[in-house]
Amino acid sequence: MDLPRVTWRESTRSGSSGNCVEVATPPQVVMVRDSKDRRGPALSFTADQWAGFVQGVKAGGFDA
Incomplete structure (x- = not known):
């Protein structure tokens, strides 16, 4: 994959x-x-x- 052509975005948070x-x-x-x-x-x-990772984060599955 040609990474220089990939559009990256940072969270607004x-x-x-x-x-x-x-x-x-x-x-x-x-x-x-x-x-x-x-x-x-x-x-x-x-x-x-x-999607599974995001769902886990939203459910609090990765809290320290």
Whole structure:
């Protein structure tokens, strides 16, 4: 996949701390990367995997 052509977006809830992730949604996949290391690695997930993760977050499944 040609990552320079992927459109990344940062959460509107990120604030100004710089401790954020960015998400891109090219066809058939959801990609996530660290906004502080834009040249670093990106993780990729299927749409179903990402939806499950988001559902878990909303349900409080990842609270520290």
